[in-house]
Amino acid sequence: xxxxxxxxxxxxxxxxxxxxxxxxxxxxxxxxxxxxxxxxxxxxxxxxxxxxxxxxxxxxxxxxxxxxxxxxxxxxxxxxxxxxxxxxxxxxxxxxxxxxxxxxxxxxxxxxxxxxxxxxxxxxxxxxxxxxxxxxxxxxxxxxxxxxxxxxxxxxxxxxxxxxxxxxxxxxxxxxxxxxxxxxxxxxxxxxxxxxxxxxxxxxxxxxxxxxxxxxxxx
Amino acid sequence: xxxxxxxxxxxxxxxxxxxxxxxxxxxxxxxxxxxxxxxxxxxxxxxxxxxxxxxxxxxxxxxxxxxxxxxxxxxxxxxxxxxxxxxxxxxxxxxxxxxxxxxxxxxxxxxxxxxxxxxxxxxxxxxxxxxxxxxxxxxxxxxxxxxxxxxxxxxxxxxxxxxxxxxxxxxxxxxxxxxxxxxxxxxxxxxxxxxxxxxxxxxxxxxxxxxxxxxxxxxxxxxxxxxxxxxxxxxxxxxxxxxxxxxxxxxxxxxxxxxxxxxxxxxxxxxxxxxxxxxxxxxxxxxxxxxxxxxxxxxxxxxxxxxxxxxxxxxxxxxxxxxxxxxxxxxxxxxxxxxxxxxxxxxxxxxxxxxxxxxxxxxxxxxxxxxxxxxxxxxxxxxxxxxxxxxxxxxxxxxxxxxxxxxxxxxxxxxxxxxxxxxxxxxxxxxxxxxxxxxxxxxxxxxxxxxxxxxxxxxxxxxxxxxxxx
Numbered sequence: 001x002x003x004x005x006x007x008x009x010x011x012x013x014x015x016x017x018x019x020x021x022x023x024x025x026x027x028x029x030x031x032x033x034x035x036x037x038x039x040x041x042x043x044x045x046x047x048x049x050x051x052x053x054x055x056x057x058x059x060x061x062x063x064x065x066x067x068x069x070x071x072x073x074x075x076x077x078x079x080x081x082x083x084x085x086x087x088x089x090x091x092x093x094x095x096x097x098x099x100x101x102x103x104x105x106x107x108x109x110x111x112x113x114x115x116x117x118x119x120x121x122x123x124x125x126x127x128x129x130x131x132x133x134x135x136x137x138x139x140x141x142x143x144x145x146x147x148x149x150x151x152x153x154x155x156x157x158x159x160x161x162x163x164x165x166x167x168x169x170x171x172x173x174x175x176x177x178x179x180x181x182x183x184x185x186x187x188x189x190x191x192x193x194x195x196x197x198x199x200x201x202x203x204x205x206x207x208x209x210x211x212x213x214x215x216x217x218x219x
Numbered sequence: 220x221x222x223x224x225x226x227x228x229x230x231x232x233x234x235x236x237x238x239x240x241x242x243x244x245x246x247x248x249x250x251x252x253x254x255x256x257x258x259x260x261x262x263x264x265x266x267x268x269x270x271x272x273x274x275x276x277x278x279x280x281x282x283x284x285x286x287x288x289x290x291x292x293x294x295x296x297x298x299x300x301x302x303x304x305x306x307x308x309x310x311x312x313x314x315x316x317x318x319x320x321x322x323x324x325x326x327x328x329x330x331x332x333x334x335x336x337x338x339x340x341x342x343x344x345x346x347x348x349x350x351x352x353x354x355x356x357x358x359x360x361x362x363x364x365x366x367x368x369x370x371x372x373x374x375x376x377x378x379x380x381x382x383x384x385x386x387x388x389x390x391x392x393x394x395x396x397x398x399x400x401x402x403x404x405x406x407x408x409x410x411x412x413x414x415x416x417x418x419x420x421x422x423x424x425x426x427x428x429x430x431x432x433x434x435x436x437x438x439x440x441x442x443x444x445x446x447x448x449x450x451x452x453x454x455x456x457x458x459x460x461x462x463x464x465x466x467x468x469x470x471x472x473x474x475x476x477x478x479x480x481x482x483x484x485x486x487x488x489x490x491x492x493x494x495x496x497x498x499x500x501x502x503x504x505x506x507x508x509x510x511x512x513x514x515x516x517x518x519x520x521x522x523x524x525x526x527x528x529x530x531x532x533x534x535x536x537x538x539x540x541x542x543x544x545x546x547x548x549x550x551x552x553x554x555x556x557x558x559x560x561x562x563x564x565x566x567x568x569x570x571x572x573x574x575x576x577x578x579x580x581x582x583x584x585x586x587x588x589x590x591x592x593x594x595x596x597x598x599x600x601x602x603x604x605x606x607x608x609x610x611x612x613x614x615x616x617x618x619x620x621x622x623x624x625x626x627x628x629x630x631x632x633x634x635x636x637x638x639x640x641x642x643x644x645x646x647x648x649x650x651x652x653x654x655x656x657x658x659x660x661x662x663x664x665x666x667x668x669x670x671x672x673x674x675x676x677x678x679x680x681x682x683x684x685x686x687x688x689x
Contacts, residue, residue, distance in 0.1 A: 008284045030463075034289070043262050043263045062483075140495070144500075146502075147500070150444065150447065184495050184499060186490035187488075189487060197374050200375065205399075206406065206439035207444055208443065
């Protein structure tokens with residue numbers, strides 16, 4: 001008898017069931033329960049009347065700076081403004097979907113490739129955002145590498161207002177609807193990295209980015 | 220981790236005299252306890268959510284075999300290899316084999332309490348692998364050759380001066396004095412390891428049956444590095460971590476960071492399913508998930524089953540007056556505080572950890588703070604009963620409790636003994652009305668005097684007053 005069978009047998013015996021494998025009927029019952037996708041109690045602020053205001057408020061709480069533009073065409077200009085004001089070089093590695101924007105016009109050197117160690121700034125989009133917690137959700141795919149949001153010290157994230165949802169449950173529902181099941185990485189980002197492991201003193205900027213800047217597109 | 224729980228009393232005494240630890244614990248308590256209280260106050264439906272969370276955790280445990288089989292089916296379908304480990308030794312053997320079979324030289328680890336349980340680092344190093352802890356707290360402890368003293372803030376017992384000394388010895392750079400600079404130095408020291416590790420090992424805060432997903436709840440970004448950059452990703456986790464759906468995760472994640480450190484959400488939720496697809500830019504080529512039993516199946520169907528609901532938030536220890544004063548190392552194993560007082564006896568034997576369930580005043584703070592409503596004081600009391608039945612306590616204690624039981628179940632005798640006791644204690648107080656030393660338990664009066672009782676029992680006084688009125 002292998003370890004798997006031993007473990008399952010012990011569990012089943014402890015709960016008054018025989019054998020070392022759940023029956024088809026038991027599995028069907030469990031799958032039925034799972035398929036209901038029961039949602040638990042949600043706090044009132046999870047359904048704020050002004051969703052974007054709630055998103056911005058939570059960004060403030062966690063240290064994600066944010067700016068609002070009216071279209072993707074305005075993104076390079078906002079990026080140039082943010083990087084100069086922050087004292088950073090006008091250069092970044094970005095997701096290829098943004099390669100066609102007017103980067104030269106804004107004076108920003110855009111490289112459409114996954115970020116490497118040594119890249120100071122990474123630009124990504126997101127699958128959707130969650131207003132309840134000021135979170136952006138990035139899904140891994142060939143053209144949306146996770147490293148671009150993780151390795152650089154500064155992470156710029158483009159968020160379309162129409163893709164800002166109320167709750168994580170809404171995000172999962174949208175994921176099921178548009179993608180089917182979660183990809184290798186479903187990366188929920190809520191602010192720059194931090195640690196408080198030394199004397200419980202919060203330090204912003206641990207292993208992940210020091211800065212996260214959300215660029216909201218609100219037509 | 221080596222079991223030292225049998226030395227609890229001695230270690231607790233030492234820790235009470237450790238001024239540095241006392242200061243660190245005071246600071247941590249303020250942050251964790253106040254942080255949680257504020258987050259809970261803002262939430263609104265906190266109690267309802269606790270009830271829901273307890274329900275979904277219980278449902279998973281009641282169907283543990285089916286949930287695990289469903290998890291295995293989905294994880295395998297997505298390209299992960301699922302391994303089952305009955306014991307600590309099995310878990311280590313499986314992971315070391317994976318490493319050696321794949322020519323792994325360097326392993327980068329994000330935090331995993333299960334890996335502490337099974338002594339994974341030691342076993343990997345014995346097999347010739349270089350193991351780097353990447354969570355800052357665990358990294359500090361790795362340099363100090365010390366075990367963690369808290370499940371969320373492992374280096375809570377260390378001061379910044381101690382950390383600065385460790386960094387000087389390890390990094391060979393000039394000694395730092397400020398915490399942000401130290402954090403930066405650690406970031407730079409570890410960045411190189413992330414990029415060159417052959418294998419990343421992570422724990423998993425939960426595993427999701429419906430999708431075959433493993434996930435981490437972190438602030439630092441190291442778990443993301445460890446699960447994205449190396450070519451092999453290995454997850455080690457306890458079998459009780461399985462939950463049903465992504466919606467169950469969404470519910471539990473509202474409780475976990477708030478209960479642990481008063482945050483609404485952690486900076487990163489790394490929800491990982493399967494291996495990287497052929498045309499994907501980043502991610503591991505291989506994923507191994509090691510499901511560890513190591514005593515958990517003994518809790519299923521037992522008196523202690525509710526303990527399996529635990530989501531490892533640390534709220535119980537943060538609120539425990541005993542833990543707050545002696546810290547985590549006194550408990551002598553991986554899990555300190557109230558949850559440790561239940562899990563340690565369960566996993567290493569009640570005879571090896573007997574003092575732990577007794578290191579409680581049953582104030583109930585832990586039960587109130589627990590996000591999944593584990594009745595921690597009740598479980599500790601059951602362990603005390605088990606100890607009494609198995610004669611595991613010193614004979615003096617057993618005799619005293621037996622004597623108390625004898626008297627307490629005989630009302631006439633009880634009334635007589637308490638009348639006697641009230642008169643004797645009153646006489647002992649003398650003219651000052653203060654008892655300076657209690658025979659047999661003089662530890663209690665070493666630093667304080669006990670006010671002497673009035674000399675008559677409550678029932679005598681009540682009767683007297685009632686008859687005056689009549």
